[in-house]
Amino acid sequence: MKTRPVVIKIGGSTFGGEDTTVNDLVELQGRGVPLVVVHGGGAMVTEWLKKQGVATVFAHGLRVTDSESLKVVVAVLAGLVNKELVGSIQRAGGKAVGLSGVDGAMLSARVADKKLGYVGDVTAVDVHLLEMTLEAGFIAVIAPVSRNVARGNKSPPILNVNGDTATAEIAVALSADKLIFLTDVAGVYDKSGKVLPRLTPVEAEELIAAGVAAGGMEVKIRGCLKAMSRVKAAKIVDGRKPHALLDALDGKGQGTTIGV
Numbered sequence: 001m002k003t004r005p006v007v008i009k010i011g012g013s014t015f016g017g018e019d020t021t022v023n024d025l026v027e028l029q030g031r032g033v034p035l036v037v038v039h040g041g042g043a044m045v046t047e048w049l050k051k052q053g054v055a056t057v058f059a060h061g062l063r064v065t066d067s068e069s070l071k072v073v074v075a076v077l078a079g080l081v082n083k084e085l086v087g088s089i090q091r092a093g094g095k096a097v098g099l100s101g102v103d104g105a106m107l108s109a110r111v112a113d114k115k116l117g118y119v120g121d122v123t124a125v126d127v128h129l130l131e132m133t134l135e136a137g138f139i140a141v142i143a144p145v146s147r148n149v150a151r152g153n154k155s156p157p158i159l160n161v162n163g164d165t166a167t168a169e170i171a172v173a174l175s176a177d178k179l180i181f182l183t184d185v186a187g188v189y190d191k192s193g194k195v196l197p198r199l200t201p202v203e204a205e206e207l208i209a210a211g212v213a214a215g216g217m218e219v220k221i222r223g224c225l226k227a228m229s230r231v232k233a234a235k236i237v238d239g240r241k242p243h244a245l246l247d248a249l250d251g252k253g254q255g256t257t258i259g260v
Contacts (some may be wrong), residue, residue: 002239003032003034003177004034004174004176004177004232005033005034005035005036005134005174005176005177006033006034006035006176006177006178006180006249007036007167007170007171007174007176007177007178007179007180007231008025008035008036008037008167008179008180008181008182008245009037009038009065009155009163009164009167009180009181009182009223010037010038010039010040010182010218010239011040011163011182011183011184011239018243019081019239019240020151020242020243020244020246021066021089021182021239021244021245022085022089022092022094023092024207024243024245024246025037025063025089025092025094025245026089026092026093026094027246028063028245028246029094029095029139030247032061032217033249034141034179034207035134035139035140036045036134036140036142036170036171036174036176037085037132037139037140037141037142038142038144038163038166038167038170039077039081039082039085039141039142039143039144039163039225040081040144040163041076041077041081041143042063042134044076044080044081045063045069045072045076045077045186046239047074048072048076048214049068049069049072050219052068052072053190054068054072055068056069056186059115059116061218061219062112062116062119062215063102063119063160064115064116064117064118064119064160065116065117065118065119065159065160066117066118067118067156067247069117070117070118070158070160073145073160073207074100074117074145074158074160074177076082077100077144077145078100078102078143078145082098082099082100082141082142082143083098085098085141086098086141088116089139089141093232094139095137095139096138096139096140096141097133097138097139097140097141098141098143099129099130099133099140099141099142099143099159100142100143100144100145101142101143101144101145101146101147101166101243102145102146102147102157102158103129104126104128104129104130105126105147106125106126106127106129106130106142106146107122107124107125107144107145107146107166107168107169107170108123108124108125108126108146108147108149109121109122109123109146109147109148109149109157109159109161110123110148110149110150111150111155111159118148118155118156118158118159118160119159119160119161119162120146120148120159120161121161122146122161122166123136123188124149125169125170125171125172125173126173127173127174130170130174131174142166142170144161144162144163144166144167145158145160145161146158146159146166147159150182158199162219162245164181164216164219164223165219165223167179167181167223168190168222168224168226168227169225169226171227171230171234172226172227172229172230172231172232174228175230175231176227176230176231176232177231177232177233177235178231178232178233178234178235178249179196179223179224179227179231179234179235180234180235180237180239180245180248180249181220181223181224181234181235181236182237182238182239182244182245183216183217183220183236183237183238183239184238184239184240185217185238185254186222186238186254187236187237187238187254187255187256188207188213188236188256188258189212189213190207190212191210191212195254195255195256196256197255197257198256198257198258198259199221199256199257199258200239200258200259201225201258204221204224204225204258205225207221208221208222216234220236221236221258224236224258225253228258228259231258233257234257234258234259235248235255235256235257235258236255236256236258237253237254237255237256238254238255241253241254
């Protein structure tokens with residue numbers, strides 16, 4: 001690929017009445033920017049689990065995933081959420097292909113912690129299918145599930161993986177130009193509740209160690225830190241704001257940039 005792609009994580013909670021993310025993606029595609037989008041959808045998974053009478057349990061910000069909830073995770077993320085996002089991009093005039101981490105063995109993972117059930121730690125990323133998709137002129141829209149590297153029939157062939165972690169791993173594997181996390185907060189806050197416009201790796205680690213950045217935000221920050229070895233810039237922004245994505249890539253808007 002001649003142009004390094006931009007990798008974007010879209011949290012399901014960022015979509016609202018004023019959301020412009022889909023239009024922003026189409027605008028960027030029109031500018032010739034290669035785009036990889038990893039989406040969330042945890043709230044919808046919880047909703048469908050409730051319909052199936054399956055309880056939702058979280059531990060350290062991760063969904064405890066047994067065999068029944070795994071079926072719903074895969075069906076909702078790789079099916080409903082993924083295809084609705086692809087369809088929305090196409091309706092807005094863009095070109096998109098919906099994929100999951102299982103397709104083309106894009107993401108390989110193994111069970112992270114037996115207490116979490118079928119939740120995987122990513123062990124490898126194969127970007128061959130992604131590169132072909134981008135070179136063909138499509139936005140790659142990815143559901144965060146992965147192939148299970150464990151052998152035998154005692155565990156399923158697919159694992160649930162954290163979307164933020166998957167996004168960072170993909171950004172590193174692609175040597176992305178930029179990594180953008182669109183979330184439902186204004187950025188990374190300090191202990192007084194003020195948004196920090198910029199963080200060095202040391203400052204970011206200090207916020208985590210102090211417990212100021214925890215839960216989902218800790219995972220996003222760690223993703224940014226991991227990506228720094230291969231990615232030019234990493235930013236966490238409020239995806240609920242109109243044109244937050246365009247502003248982030250054009251050097252405007254608010255949010256938190258993590259870098260040296």
